[in-house]
Amino acid sequence: MLAFIGNRALLAIPTLIFISFISFVIIQLPPGDYVTAYAAQLRHAGEYISPLQEELMREQFGLNDPMIVQYWRWISDIVLRGDFGYSLEWNAPVSTLIWDRLMLTLAISSASLVLTWAIAIPVGVYSASRQYSFLDHLFTVFGFLGKGIPDFLLALILMWLAFAYLNMDVGGLFSPEYQNAPWSFAKLGNLLSHLWIPLVVLATGGAAGLIRVMRANMLDELGKPYVETAYAQGLSEARVVWTYPVRVALNPFISTVGWALPALFSGDVITAVVLNLPTTGPLLLQALKMQDMYLAGSFILILSVFTVVGTLISDILLAWFDPRIRNA
Amino acid sequence: MTDQTINTTAAPAKDRKEDLYTATPAQLIWRRFTKHILAVVSLWFLVILALCALFADMVAPYAPFEVQRLRTLAPPTGIHLFHEGRFVGPFVYGLSRERDAETARVLYETDPEAVLPIRLFHQGDDYDFFGLFQSNIHLFGVDDRRQQINLLGTDDLGRDIFSRVLYSGRTSLTVGFLVVGVASLIGIFLGLIAGFFRRADGPVSRLIDAMMAFPDILLAIALVAALGPSAANVVLALGIVYAPRLARVVRASTLVIRELPYVEAARALAVPTPVILVRHVLRNVTSPLLVQATFIFAQAILAEAGLSFLGVGISPDIPTWGTMISIGRQFMSTAEWIMLFPGLAIVITVLALQLLGDGLRDLLDPRLAKDI
Numbered sequence: 001m002l003a004f005i006g007n008r009a010l011l012a013i014p015t016l017i018f019i020s021f022i023s024f025v026i027i028q029l030p031p032g033d034y035v036t037a038y039a040a041q042l043r044h045a046g047e048y049i050s051p052l053q054e055e056l057m058r059e060q061f062g063l064n065d066p067m068i069v070q071y072w073r074w075i076s077d078i079v080l081r082g083d084f085g086y087s088l089e090w091n092a093p094v095s096t097l098i099w100d101r102l103m104l105t106l107a108i109s110s111a112s113l114v115l116t117w118a119i120a121i122p123v124g125v126y127s128a129s130r131q132y133s134f135l136d137h138l139f140t141v142f143g144f145l146g147k148g149i150p151d152f153l154l155a156l157i158l159m160w161l162a163f164a165y166l167n168m169d170v171g172g173l174f175s176p177e178y179q180n181a182p183w184s185f186a187k188l189g190n191l192l193s194h195l196w197i198p199l200v201v202l203a204t205g206g207a208a209g210l211i212r213v214m215r216a217n218m219l220d221e222l223g224k225p226y227v228e229t230a231y232a233q234g235l236s237e238a239r240v241v242w243t244y245p246v247r248v249a250l251n252p253f254i255s256t257v258g259w260a261l262p263a264l265f266s267g268d269v270i271t272a273v274v275l276n277l278p279t280t281g282p283l284l285l286q287a288l289k290m291q292d293m294y295l296a297g298s299f300i301l302i303l304s305v306f307t308v309v310g311t312l313i314s315d316i317l318l319a320w321f322d323p324r325i326r327n328a
Numbered sequence: 329m330t331d332q333t334i335n336t337t338a339a340p341a342k343d344r345k346e347d348l349y350t351a352t353p354a355q356l357i358w359r360r361f362t363k364h365i366l367a368v369v370s371l372w373f374l375v376i377l378a379l380c381a382l383f384a385d386m387v388a389p390y391a392p393f394e395v396q397r398l399r400t401l402a403p404p405t406g407i408h409l410f411h412e413g414r415f416v417g418p419f420v421y422g423l424s425r426e427r428d429a430e431t432a433r434v435l436y437e438t439d440p441e442a443v444l445p446i447r448l449f450h451q452g453d454d455y456d457f458f459g460l461f462q463s464n465i466h467l468f469g470v471d472d473r474r475q476q477i478n479l480l481g482t483d484d485l486g487r488d489i490f491s492r493v494l495y496s497g498r499t500s501l502t503v504g505f506l507v508v509g510v511a512s513l514i515g516i517f518l519g520l521i522a523g524f525f526r527r528a529d530g531p532v533s534r535l536i537d538a539m540m541a542f543p544d545i546l547l548a549i550a551l552v553a554a555l556g557p558s559a560a561n562v563v564l565a566l567g568i569v570y571a572p573r574l575a576r577v578v579r580a581s582t583l584v585i586r587e588l589p590y591v592e593a594a595r596a597l598a599v600p601t602p603v604i605l606v607r608h609v610l611r612n613v614t615s616p617l618l619v620q621a622t623f624i625f626a627q628a629i630l631a632e633a634g635l636s637f638l639g640v641g642i643s644p645d646i647p648t649w650g651t652m653i654s655i656g657r658q659f660m661s662t663a664e665w666i667m668l669f670p671g672l673a674i675v676i677t678v679l680a681l682q683l684l685g686d687g688l689r690d691l692l693d694p695r696l697a698k699d700i
Binding site for chain 2: 011014015016018019022026029030144145147148149150151152153156157160163164259261262263265266267269270273284285288289291293296297299300303304305307308311
């Protein structure tokens with residue numbers, strides 16, 4: 001088991017290196033560099049620096065070095081000192097801006113992953129064990145619709161419905177009166193009344209796909225002889241279904257945890273913009289529009305690293321869960 | 329395609345089995361495909377949608393930018409057949425326009441007197457069809473100087489939503505199609521190299537893993553932001569984002585095909601490697617590629633709508649389903665149809681592509697193939 005974990009961790013390292021390099025390329029892609037942007041900002045404030053000064057600054061920051069040297073400086077600052085560079089737009093180090101928002105994004109994404117499972121597993125099991133029943137067809141329709149509807153449209157529609165029929169204001173994380181209030185049950189309730197839309201929006205897309213997977217897997221498993229044996233032993237249906245085939249059919253759920261994260265992060269960005277949530281979304285979008293590339297690149301880098309870590313964890317969980325994979 | 333004639337002319341039951349032996353592969357594929365009713369319906373829907381988008385100038389009753397100041401935010405109208413209990417053929421009621429004295433909002437009432445029969449092949453506004461020919465024939469329209477037919481309502485500038493949905497479809501479908509093209513070029517190249525050359529497999533696979541780890545919309549936004557917003561860059565960015573998915577599929581199939589005897593035989597005959605790759609390997613990965621491409625088409629339409637909605641994609645002046653929703657969002661509480669109909673267009677199109685992809689997968693994946 002330890003060897004398996006070590007092997008997987010080693011495989012993740014080159015992936016991480018590629019990710020950091022692609023992030024750096026994205027940071028470098030827009031025309032101009034840090035100094036050009038800085039000079040433009042100074043001009044905006046009514047000051048002026050000469051081209052000679054610009055050149056000196058470039059020399060000082062090492063912007064004339066080859067790309068690979070600059071990459072090395074950037075990544076070693078991040079890994080060794082936790083320094084993600086400087087945001088010109090916000091006039092602050094990137095590391096002071098991102099962590100709160102990243103944690104909120106991670107929290108919302110994890111919560112919606114749990115919600116996805118909570119929807120997909122029972123529904124998938126039911127659909128498989130009552131194949132072609134009315135509810136099975138209904139869930140199938142829901143599954144296809146859930147995959148077809150864009151996240152932002154679902155968020156908009158739910159927001160509109162909540163506003164028009166439930167008379168709720170669902171933008172942001174808290175209502176104004178709770179914004180700066182100390183934590184209390186009322187504040188928690190208020191948070192939940194705002195948070196259900198992003199959770200539902202994010203969970204719908206994922207659940208729709210997983211229901212299909214769960215149903216297909218369960219149908220495969222339910223036809224196998226061991227299920228018949230279990231029935232022949234006189235076990236109740238609930239016992240048979242939930243104890244044996246479900247465990248096997250759950251494998252793809254665990255193995256896709258890591259791959260579910262990018263979709264959740266993407267969904268989170270769009271949903272957060274629609275609902276005005278203080279997650280990575282709005283800040284990242286603004287950073288990209290302003291070409292504040294160190295801020296944007298750091299967000300993208302860290303979200304992708306989360307994904308790799310998530311994949312690693314899901315591989316390990318899968319091995320722990322299923323001895324066939326561990327010993328393969 | 330020709331199997332219907334065979335089915336009807338051949339004597340039933342007895343010749344059925346013999347027919348199976350004599351049918352060409354294309355007939356067998358088509359026959360299996362038509363078992364998936366949903367996939368067939370989806371295919372027809374997509375064909376009709378593509379035709380409507382292509383001939384949008386003709387199908388749409390109005391031009392997408394035609395502003396009607398006296399017809400802003402008009403609600404959708406239904407098509408009626410009976411007027412005062414009498415059958416008069418398809419027609420719509422005209423709208424009378426009033427302004428609320430207190431709120432200054434424009435209110436529309438259906439005018440039960442104004443019966444506007446729908447004319448097919450109606451002579452309306454002039455248009456220039458892709459610079460090929462000029463015409464003023466529209467598929468349908470109404471003969472009235474003051475009234476219009478706005479099946480799906482109008483937006484804040486009085487532009488016809490139905491016409492705009494069709495023109496937007498042209499953009500959205502084209503973007504989706506081109507994204508699949510770009511993604512295929514990159515994906516096939518990477519996948520073939522990773523799958524065929526053992527030495528390249530490690531690094532290329534890690535690169536694919538790394539690309540897959542980026543949240544798709546985020547990477548696309550970042551690339552568009554860095555390259556500058558334009559339709560071409562949106563296509564390029566989405567193509568890059570979805571290429572790794574195709575690459576994985578191609579790599580997986582290539583790994584299997586590489587070991588097959590006919591590849592070995594080709595090598596023994598000293599066929600150059602590029603020729604083996606294209607003629608023997610690539611040709612045999614087309615089925616999984618086709619299935620995956622259908623799904624990516626759907627994903628690309630969703631992603632393009634998302635980018636346009638966020639304002640980082642195609643310029644807001646070009647109508648796409650995403651930009652239409654983004655405009656309609658401001659009028660969500662008063663004129664929900666502006667947002668809902670382009671949204672519906674996205675949902676149905678993506679749904680059709682998914683169902684088509686599912687059907688193709690059942691059809692082309694030998695592991696899932698059931699008896700004919």
